[in-house]
Amino acid sequence: MLSYILLDKKFLILLFIINFLGTIYGYYWYGWQLEITPAIFIPFVPDSPTASLFFTIFLLFFIFGKNIPYIEALAIVSLFKYGIWAVVMNLLSLIIGGDIGPAGYMLIASHFGMAVQGLLYAPFYKIKLRHLTVAAIVVLHNDIIDYVFGQMPIYSDLTTYMNEIGYFTFWLSIVSILLAYYLTIHRKKAAE
Numbered sequence: 001m002l003s004y005i006l007l008d009k010k011f012l013i014l015l016f017i018i019n020f021l022g023t024i025y026g027y028y029w030y031g032w033q034l035e036i037t038p039a040i041f042i043p044f045v046p047d048s049p050t051a052s053l054f055f056t057i058f059l060l061f062f063i064f065g066k067n068i069p070y071i072e073a074l075a076i077v078s079l080f081k082y083g084i085w086a087v088v089m090n091l092l093s094l095i096i097g098g099d100i101g102p103a104g105y106m107l108i109a110s111h112f113g114m115a116v117q118g119l120l121y122a123p124f125y126k127i128k129l130r131h132l133t134v135a136a137i138v139v140l141h142n143d144i145i146d147y148v149f150g151q152m153p154i155y156s157d158l159t160t161y162m163n164e165i166g167y168f169t170f171w172l173s174i175v176s177i178l179l180a181y182y183l184t185i186h187r188k189k190a191a192e
Contacts, residue, residue: 006120012063015117019056022110023049033154044145047153048086051078052114062124072125073135073180076118081139081176083115085169089155097157122183129185136177143170 005011026049037045054075061068090108094100100107146152147166158165 009063012059016056016059016063019052019059023052023056026052037151041145041149041151044142045151045153047078047142048082048111048114051075051082055079055118058121067126069126069128069131070134073127073131074138076122076125076127076180076184077132077135077139077176079118080115080179081172083111083118085172086111087115088168089158089165093155093157119183125184127180127184132177132181132185135180139173139176143173
């Protein structure tokens with residue numbers, strides 16, 4: 001039943017539209033931070049919208065029966081990583097600051113949805129080890145840019161915890177890469 005829904009063209013088009021609009025909103029949300037970001041780091045700052053952009057591109061091709069494994073690998077790893085990361089950061093903001101407002105709760109729900117949707121489409125990805133290796137390099141490189149060069153998303157309540165958040169983020173990247181490997185490459189090998 002789930003596969004039927006996930007493969008339904010109308011559902012895919014709806015999911016494409018939601019992700020397309022969410023990606024645009026995500027880049028808009030980062031606008032103020034991008035204005036103060038040195039130009040060389042701009043591609044590395046808007047993490048979540050870039051993750052949803054990868055998934056939006058995947059959906060566009062998937063609707064037409066095509067696979068693009070490098071984009072699929074980037075989508076599954078980054079959607080899970082940044083989806084879970086944003087949920088955790090907003091929950092920490094709630095614990096520390098006491099209130100995150102409606103926008104914070106919307107971010108929790110939408111980012112949790114990001115993480116889940118990337119995993120739901122794992123059986124349909126055509127990822128091989130080389131694709132996942134590139135995705136791993138990209139997300140780990142992004143961690144270095146964020147936490148060594150100080151370009152991480154700014155959550156004012158959490159700035160005093162940047163070392164701990166950087167450590168958490170690194171291990172979340174590793175978990176995301178391993179989960180993507182398990183759900184795509186490992187499962188396909190086990191099924192053969």
